[in-house]
Amino acid sequence: xxxxxxxxxxxxxxxxxxxxxxxxxxxxxxxxxxxxxxxxxxxxxxxxxxxxxxxxxxxxxxxxxxxxxxxxxxxxxxxxxxxxxxxxxxxxxxxxxxxxxxxxxxxxxxxxxxxxxxxxxxxxxxxxxxxxxxxxxxxxxxxxxxxxxxxxxxxxxxxxxxxxxxxxxxxxxxxxxxxxxxxxxxxxxxxxxxxxxxxxxxxxxxxxxxxxxxxxxxxxxxxxxxxxxxxxxxxxxxxxxxxxxxxxxxxxxxxxxxxxxxxxxxxxxxxxxxxxxxxxxxxxxxx
Amino acid sequence: xxxxxxxxxxxxxxxxxxxxxxxxxxxxxxxxxxxxxxxxxxxxxxxxxxxxxxxxxxxxxxxxxxxxxxxxxxxxxxxxxxxxxxxxxxxxxxxxxxxxxxxxxxxxxxxxxxxxxxxxxxxxxxxxxxxxxxxxxxxxxxxxxxxxxxxxxxxxxxxxxxxxxxxxxxxxxxxxxxxxxxxxxxxxxxxxxxxxxxxxxxxxxxxxxxxxxxxxxxxxxxxxxxxxxxxxxxxxxxxxxxxxxxxxxxxxxxxxxxxxxxxxxxxxxxxxxxxxxxxxxxxxxxxxxxxxxxxxxxxxxxxxxxxxxxxxxxxxxxxxxxxxxxxxxxxxx
Numbered sequence: 002x003x004x005x006x007x008x009x010x011x012x013x014x015x016x017x018x019x020x021x022x023x024x025x026x027x028x029x030x031x032x033x034x035x036x037x038x039x040x041x042x043x044x045x046x047x048x049x050x051x052x053x054x055x056x057x058x059x060x061x062x063x064x065x066x067x068x069x070x071x072x073x074x075x076x077x078x079x080x081x082x083x084x085x086x087x088x089x090x091x092x093x094x095x096x097x098x099x100x101x102x103x104x105x106x107x108x109x110x111x112x113x114x115x116x117x118x119x120x121x122x123x124x125x126x127x128x129x130x131x132x133x134x135x136x137x138x139x140x141x142x143x144x145x146x147x148x149x150x151x152x153x154x155x156x157x158x159x160x161x162x163x164x165x166x167x168x169x170x171x172x173x174x175x176x177x178x179x180x181x182x183x184x185x186x187x188x189x190x191x192x193x194x195x196x197x198x199x200x201x202x203x204x205x206x207x208x209x210x211x212x213x214x215x216x217x218x219x220x221x222x223x224x225x226x227x228x229x230x231x232x233x234x235x236x237x238x239x240x241x242x243x244x245x246x247x248x249x250x251x252x253x254x255x256x257x258x259x260x261x262x263x264x265x266x267x268x269x270x271x272x273x274x275x276x277x278x279x280x281x282x283x284x285x286x287x288x
Numbered sequence: 289x290x291x292x293x294x295x296x297x298x299x300x301x302x303x304x305x306x307x308x309x310x311x312x313x314x315x316x317x318x319x320x321x322x323x324x325x326x327x328x329x330x331x332x333x334x335x336x337x338x339x340x341x342x343x344x345x346x347x348x349x350x351x352x353x354x355x356x357x358x359x360x361x362x363x364x365x366x367x368x369x370x371x372x373x374x375x376x377x378x379x380x381x382x383x384x385x386x387x388x389x390x391x392x393x394x395x396x397x398x399x400x401x402x403x404x405x406x407x408x409x410x411x412x413x414x415x416x417x418x419x420x421x422x423x424x425x426x427x428x429x430x431x432x433x434x435x436x437x438x439x440x441x442x443x444x445x446x447x448x449x450x451x452x453x454x455x456x457x458x459x460x461x462x463x464x465x466x467x468x469x470x471x472x473x474x475x476x477x478x479x480x481x482x483x484x485x486x487x488x489x490x491x492x493x494x495x496x497x498x499x500x501x502x503x504x505x506x507x508x509x510x511x512x513x514x515x516x517x518x519x520x521x522x523x524x525x526x527x528x529x530x531x532x533x534x535x536x537x538x539x540x541x542x543x544x545x546x547x548x549x550x551x552x553x554x555x556x557x558x559x560x561x562x563x564x565x566x567x568x569x570x571x572x573x574x575x576x577x578x579x580x581x582x583x584x585x586x587x588x589x590x591x592x593x594x595x596x597x598x599x600x601x602x603x604x605x606x607x608x609x610x611x612x613x614x615x616x617x618x619x620x621x
Contacts, residue, residue, distance in 0.1 A: 122302070122305070122306075122309075125302060125306050125593075125596075126306050126309045126310060126313070128547070128592075128596060129306045129307075129310060129589050129592055129593040129596065130310060130547070130585065130588065130589050130592065131547035131548070131550040131551050131588050131589075131592050132547055132548065132551055133550070133551030133554050133555075134547075134550065134551070134554075134569065134588055137554075137569060137570070137573050138314055138317045138318070138573075138581070138585060139317060140573075141317065141318070141321050141323070141573045141576075141581070142316075142317035142318065142320040142321045143320070143321075143322075144321060144322040218435075218437055221437055221439075222437065222438070222439060222551075222555055225439050225555070225558070226554070226555070226558060226570050226573075227570070227574055228573060241440060241443060244443070245443070245559070248443065248446060248447055248451060249451060249458060251451060251452075253451070253452075256440075256443040256444065256446075256447055257444065257447070259440075260437055260439075260440030260443065260444070261440075263437055263440065264432070264435060264437065264440070267435040267437075268431075268432065268435050271431070271435055
């Protein structure tokens with residue numbers, strides 16, 4: 002990592018630290034945060050679910066780091082449960098959405114002019130509606146609940162990745178080795194599987210990781226508005242919506258911590274996504 | 289220029305197609321909903337209404353007809369300017385829509401302008417002094433804010449400024465119990481302050497990041513290096529060369545961000561109980577007020593798609609390569 006030879010670094014007046022190491026550390030930190038949530042929610046068991054009326058509305062203390070709510074639930078435990086719920090929903094939706102994006106991008110880039118027009122019309126229509134509005138409409142159509150949220154978030158998060166992947170495929174498609182393969186009489190299906198997919202894998206992986214935060218945030222927003230996960234579940238959106246009733250009385254911790262947890266979870270995924278991107282793309286790791 | 293004109297016309301045609309597609313999709317989604325419109329209309333009175341009366345209501349609304357018939361009826365009314373009747377607000381949808389848009393316009397419009405301006409200035413500064421402490425602060429701010437849930441930021445501002453400091457009101461667009469024409473401009477602004485701050489703080493992040501990336505590129509260009517060799521300061525280059533070149537990309541992002549802005553305003557209006565378009569959307573969704581929900585959907589689609597279209601047109605205007613790319617793409621086998 003000798004920056005002195007990099008022409009771009011000549012312009013910069015500050016000496017940068019080793020970027021790869023710091024990227025790696027940030028990525029590890031993000032991974033650690035996610036593991037903490039996943040493990041934490043398993044370890045605490047049903048803490049935060051059972052009520053304890055002797056400990057209602059306590060401000061944060063050493064015993065209850067995040068305070069307690071009107072039923073005496075420990076908010077730290079509840080936040081962890083909520084985050085792990087977000088994690089599950091995020092995992093399912095990001096995976097499904099990525100799959101849709103890959104299939105549509107392949108179709109658009111190799112299926113000819115008409116397939117491309119149809120896919121880009123689908124993208125236009127989906128992006129033409131405000132994202133949250135479409136989420137509300139789909140959740141409304143399905144009557145709310147966990148399945149509705151998963152379907153709504155899945156059906157609305159593929160367009161951006163599809164665009165990126167389509168552009169990527171178009172670029173590879175005109176590469177000489179693909180042209181050569183075509184001249185040898187290979188079908189587009191064969192080329193898609195053997196030349197395009199391997200090339201798309203890193204992009205897809207990054208896209209998947211960066212889809213996560215969006216999916217999680219939108220799930221929380223839908224739940225907060227009352228279209229999402231069932232009110233009984235300790236989802237972050239539910240916790241924050243419930244907190245609204247008690248904020249005026251000065252119970253600030255009910256609003257602060259669940260949202261902070263969500264923010265940290267989202268940042269963890271961002272760190273991992275950007276980390277993979279920087280570590281796999283040598284052009285980016287320098288800047 | 290003829291190719292640009294043709295492009296614009298195709299985009300307009302596409303906008304109409306997108307609107308039609310959204311109308312069909314939104315109508316089907318609304319019809320799919322398990323929420324029965326008659327039940328939703330009756331609310332708690334549902335127990336006191338017999339099956340004959342329910343059938344009567346359903347017939348009056350045309351709910352006994354097949355969905356295709358209902359859709360064509362709705363579409364015909366829509367084209368003749370009749371948006372239907374909102375049962376949530378007990379008024380024609382057109383009236384509700386107009387009053388809500390009027391309430392949301394200052395909020396969304398100001399947030400849009402402010403986040404564009406502030407984001408642009410921050411992006412220019414960060415890009416011009418990339419690597420400096422200022423750049424780091426702006427970058428960390430933008431990255432963190434880009435990941436922050438809108439409603440959580442709104443809740444934090446509410447707790448801090450309305451509950452603890454009591455500088456701002458806790459809800460609504462005007463003091464409770466006041467008639468619309470009694471409210472002074474100052475009171476309106478006072479109630480607008482926190483929702484506006486929420487949307488602006490969040491909106492800045494995107495624009496700043498995009499402008500910064502563009503600025504960094506400009507600062508490394510040959511003409512920037514040349515200007516620097518002639519003794520121009522970084523700020524000089526940023527203002528004289530950078531700002532102009534970075535302005536159009538920033539504008540593009542700004543136009544493409546209308547959908548997100550609306551999403552943000554739905555959430556912010558919910559937290560601050562601000563009676564705008566976003567709150568009407570949520571109410572319509574929860575109460576199963578389909579005519580209102582569909583009208584807002586179409587209105588927002590028109591707004592967002594126009595924004596996207598303007599963004600694309602601007603992009604072609606800035607970057608001639610975009611125009612060539614399209615013709616090249618399909619000329620290859």
